[in-house]
Amino acid sequence: MIKFENVSKIYPNGHVGLKNVDLQIEQGEFVAIIGLSGAGKSTLLRCVNKMHDISSGKLTVNGVNVTQLKGKEIRRFRSKIGMIFQSFNLITRTTVLGNVLVSLVPELSWWRRLLGVYPATAKIAGLKALDNVGILDKAYTRVDQLSGGQQQRVALARTLVGDPDIILADEPVAALDPVTAKIVMDDFQRINREMNISILLNIHHVDLAVAYADRIVGIRQGEIVFDGPTSAVTQEIIDEIYQGHGSSSIKGSLEPVAAEVVVDA
Incomplete structure (x- = not known):
């Protein structure tokens, strides 16, 4: 469980990233966080794994008070929280499997790290993670020979090999074309349902958020202005979250999703 209690985050330059946030996310939920750029979406996400320290309030993750963590405690805490970035953060001249196994380096003995x-158990886990995202056949291919969508799936497999309880994804499909973005979102949804991993995902594409997430959290200027099931999202709520900015494109995004859902059903 992730629990924000009256959490605020103020940066050194005075910018308010989060303001009096109260939010609770249960294990196994798929939550999409939406809002304008600079609204606080990434700040919220990065406070969960202590990439950012909160300024006030209390943040608890799986019973751990995140604000009290120090040193090696932070590393152990993060071992059960996967983080996926828009830029993938892969070593392009290394094989796919090599990139996946990088996440296990902190657990290796010193001589294994050196050499x-x-x-064998780590390699098996890495291959299993690649199979889980449908790119097992690329295990020994260099990352720079993959498409953007395949690279994002490598990043997802690298996260899965650590057997996380939570996956945080910061704009994971922003750099992908619509077809590839849908494939990656399919992976997130399947992993969430089959493995009961909590997924918190920042996303600019409202249509994908509504189509895939179980719950939508809308942030505006560091404050949560909407928190509810996707079925409760209306155009009025979207306009409230985005304050009318880009409303024409947002309005257009909801209708095709609804039609797609009906066809798929």
Whole structure:
């Protein structure tokens, strides 16, 4: 469980990233966080794994008071929280499997780290993670030979190999074309349902948020202005979250999703 209690985040330059946020997310939920650029979406996400420290309030993740973590405690805490970035953060000249196994380096003995030697159990776990996202056949291909969508799936497999309870995804499909974005979102949804992993995802595409997430959290100027099931999202709520900015494109995005859902059903 993730629980924000009256959490605020103020940056050194005085910018308010979060303001009096109260939010509770249960294990296994798929939550999409939407809002304008600079609204506080990434700040909210990065406070969960202590990439950002909160300024006030209390943040608890799986019973752990995040604000009290220090040193090695932070590393152990983050081992159960996967983080996926828009830029993928992959080593392009290394194989797909090599990139996946990088997340296991902190758990290796010193000599294995020095020589880059992974135990057979780690390699099996890495191959299983690649199979889970449908790119097992690319295990020994260099990352720079993959498409953008395949690279994002490598990033997802790298997260899965650590057996996380939570996956945080910061604009994971922003750089992908619509067809590839849908494939990646399919992966997120399947992993959420089959593995009961909580997924918090920042996303600019309202249509994808409504189509895939179970719950929508809308942020405006650091404050939560909407928190509810996707079925409750209306155009009026979208306009409230975005304050009318880009409303024409947002309005157009909701109708095709609804039609697609009916066809798929």
